[in-house]
Each structure stands twice: as structure tokens, then as C-alpha cells.
């Protein structure tokens with residue numbers, strides 16, 4: 459029986475939309491995009507907290523084939539990313555393929571029919587020749603298991619469920635977490651609340667953000683002469699690539715660059731915080747890059763305000779009206795903000811149950827063996843399946859680099875399928891093993907294994923102690939391989 463769809467894509471964020479654009483271009487236009495949220499945009503739909511903005515320059519943090527000359531700032535605010543996602547969906551006619559409020563439970567490869575059966579809560583299962591999961595890396599919010607948290611009588615708000623109707627003015631608030639989200643949110647919260655206590659478990663490296671409003675003139679030039687925006691993108695991408703490759707991936711060879719980044723962050727702190735004690739508390743004790751660094755011009759300064767307090771004692775419990783730290787002190791609060799991030803390794807790889815040939819369960823297999831995916835997209839035993847948010851797939855610092863190299867991989871793979879009249883692909887065990895070995899060897903020089911990361915509590919590391927998210931190669935290498943990987947890496951019509 460012919461499947462209902464050419465492909466089912468799980469996720470209507472930038473990854474899922476990129477895959478859909480690519481499949482349509484390849485003539486596979488009978489698509490269904492299933493999205494658990496009530497609208498498109500992925501992370502840029504879900505995250506709406508005050509201060510949300512990109513921290514990769516917008517000329518780079520966007521599709522290269524769909525430049526937007528009108529970003530209002532060098533680092534655009536989150537609302538503009540959401541509008542950009544809507545623009546892309548309209549321009550590439552993607553909305554009609556999308557089904558919102560559709561929580562995918564799982565997908566199963568049907569060996570006899572040679573297609574995927576995808577189950578969605580409260581809906582009839584659907585069938586598709588191909589399955590692509592574009593469920594993001596940071597999409598399963600983490601609510602901390604702190605004793606007494608459920609007894610808190612005030613307002614609790616996680617940063618992924620921001621509610622603008624919650625009154626902040628005059629409140630006694632606390633925020634738990636000091637990751638990239640908190641770094642953006644804390645200065646904004648401090649503008650409104652009467653008291654703010656920041657609970658920090660692990661300090662974070664923060665660099666200055668060289669941000670400015672895009673002059674109207676520049677926008678006009680970008681619009682009239684697209685080559686100028688391309689050049690700006692190339693320049694920004696080169697800087698990012700330099701930082702990533704030298705400070706993070708080649709830490710062993712270029713430790714001085716990593717140390718330079720730490721010095722820059724410390725200097726930034728010194729300029730904003732006179733108190734040596736406070737600076738010491740805010741200074742990480744792990745190497746730059748173990749954890750994703752952040753950028754802000756207002757984070758450090760916020761701690762010098764009289765109504766803002768940094769708390770570095772660990773949280774013992776939460777009571778209905780406050781937080782008690784391990785030293786027995788209680789801070790009374792009425793509003794609790796959880797900037798506690800996401801759970802990647804227990805629930806996100808993969809985000810849904812995926813059963814391949816002979817019922818192999820992808821999540822179990824990854825956990826029992828090692829997290830792995832050939833070129834960050836394909837797994838043996840899982841035919842006609844591309845996992846777009848997977849181990850070793852995140853290439854470079856802009857997520858769009860990952861998306862576009864995966865689109866390129868799809869062009870080569872599906873082009874070969876068309877040329878050979880095939881309708882089933884599966885990556886070989888040998889190609890997968892070679893890729894995993896190579897990535898493991900490459901990581902040997904990185905800050906993750908050569909640096910001091912033990913105290914960083916970084917989500918880059920999984921439960922096996924492996925830093926298995928980032929692809930440890932240059933983005934140039936990722937793009938080159940996406941267009942040139944050996945075609946024998948895949949068995950067709952096996």
C-alpha cells in the first residue's frame with residue numbers, strides 16, 4: 459500500500475522548515491509537518507521571556523538562501539526571529555503542510571510496507587515513506603527536583619512558558635539558574651521587581667556583546683545589493699568559526715586563545731563590578747567553552763544594584779513563601795522564575811520513541827551503546843530516517859549552519875535515490891562506525907577532553923561523560939562532507 463505522505467517531519471522550527479523546503483525542491487512535496495506547539499517557529503515560538511535575543515549575529519543566524527536585510531539590530535530580538543519564521547513559512551508555502559497541537563508519540567518502521575507509521579496523541583496514525591525528526595536540542599524544559607518546590611504558594615514561571623500577564627512590578631522574586639537564558643532575563647527582571655535573588659549553582663563565562671541598531675542606510679544597502687549582506691555574513695561566520703575551531707575544538711594546540719577569552723570575560727566583569735568578592739563569586743572555575751559562553755553588556759552590572767543579590771549557597775528546600783539555603787537562611791519571595799534549562803540526554807535524544815528494523819528502539823540503543831549518528835543525520839537499522847537534532851550534528855555556532863549542511867546531505871542522498879530508482883536507504887554499519895571513530899578522535903584535542911570541564915555541569919556532556927552534541931570539525935568540513943560523502947555509505951533498496 460502506498461504511504462499517505464512522502465515524508466513526515468516532526469517539528470515546525472527552523473530545522474523542520476529547512477527540511478521541508480529541501481524536500482519540496484527535490485519533488486517530494488506531499489509532506490506532513492507535525493508540531494506539538496500551537497504555532498510554528500520552534501524555540502522562537504516557545505521562548506518569549508523579556509530580553510530574548512539572538513547571540514549570534516542575525517546576518518549569520520538565518521538561512522543563507524533567505525536573507526533578511528531588515529534586522530533591526532546586529533543581534534535581533536526574539537520577536538523578529540518569530541516573524542522571520544512566519545515569513546519563511548509563507549514564502550515557501552509550508553503552512554499548509556503543518557498540523558499544530560500534534561504531539562507525536564512515536565514512529566515505527568513497517569518492514570513489510572517499507573514505510574513509517576507515525577502515531578500522534580488523539581489522532582489517527584499516519585504513514586510516510588520518509589521520517590525526519592527536527593525536534594531541536596533545547597526543547598524539553600527542565601523543572602528542578604528541589605524539595606518542596608510543589609508547595610510554593612506564589613507564582614512559578616519557567617522561562618519556556620513566559621506569561622506576560624504575570625505582574626512583576628514590586629515583587630519579591632527569585633531566579634534559579636545562570637545559563638544563557640538567565641543572562642538575558644536577569645537585567646530585565648531587575649528593572650521591574652522590588653527584590654531579586656539570583657540562585658547560582660555554576661557561574662558562567664560572559665563576554666561583552668558588541669550590539670547596535672542597524673542603520674537604515676545599511677538595511678537599504680543590504681536590500682539593494684544582496685552581495686553586501688552576503689559579505690557581512692561571511693565575515694561574521696569566519697569570526698565564529700575561528701572562535702569555535704581554535705578556542706574549543708583545538709584547545710590543545712591553541713590554549714592561548716581560550717585563555718584570551720577568559721581574560722576578556724574577566725576584564726568585562728572588572729569594568730562592571732567593583733567588588734572583588736562579588737567578582738570571585740561570578741567567576742567560573744572551568745575553562746571557557748566547556749559550557750556555552752554567553753554575551754551581555756548588562757548582566758554583571760545588574761548585580762551591583764541594591765535590590766539584586768547573588769546567592770551562591772545551594773538550595774536546601776523551597777517553602778510556601780521562600781527559599782531556604784544549605785546554611786539555613788530563608789529568603790522570602792512571592793515569585794519564582796525557573797531559568798533551569800533543558801533536559802537533553804534523558805528525554806531528548808530522541809524526543810519521541812522511534813522503532814527501526816526488528817523493533818530496535820533508538821533511544822534505548824543510544825543509551826545502551828553510544829550516542830551516534832552518521833554525519834549527524836543517519837543511524838543503521840533505521841531506514842528512510844534522518845535525525846536532524848542528533849549526536850554530533852551541531853556544526854559551528856549558528857544552528858543554521860547545521861540546518862543547511864543537513865539540507866545539502868539530503869540533496870546528495872535523495873539525488874542518488876532518484877538516479878538509482880530507489881525508495882529505501884539505510885546507512886551502513888561501517889560508515890557509521892568510521893564516522894563515530896573519527897569524531898571521537900577529533901574530540902581528543904578539544905577543550906572538553908584537554909581542558910578543565912569537571913565542574914562545569916555542562917549539557918554538552920552526556921551520561922557517559924561524552925561531549926556528543928557538537929560536530930568536532932570545522933563547518934567547512936561539514937559542508938564539504940555533506941556534498942561529497944561516499945555514496946556507498948548508504949545501502950539503497952536493501
Ligand code: NAP
Nearest residue numbers: 511512513602635636637638639659660750797798799915
Ligand atoms: P542552561 O544553560 O542549561 O542553564 C540552566 C541553569 O539552571 C544553570 O545555571 C543550572 O545550573 C541551573 N539549574 C538547573 N537545575 C538546577 C537546580 N536543580 N538547582 C540549581 N540550579 C539549577 O539553560 P538556559 O540558560 O536555558 O540555556 C540553554 C541554552 O539555550 C544555551 O546554552 C544556549 O545554547 C541557548 N540559548 C541561547 C540564547 C541566545 O541568545 N541565542 C539565549 C538563551 C538560551 P548548573 O549549571 O549548575 O547546572
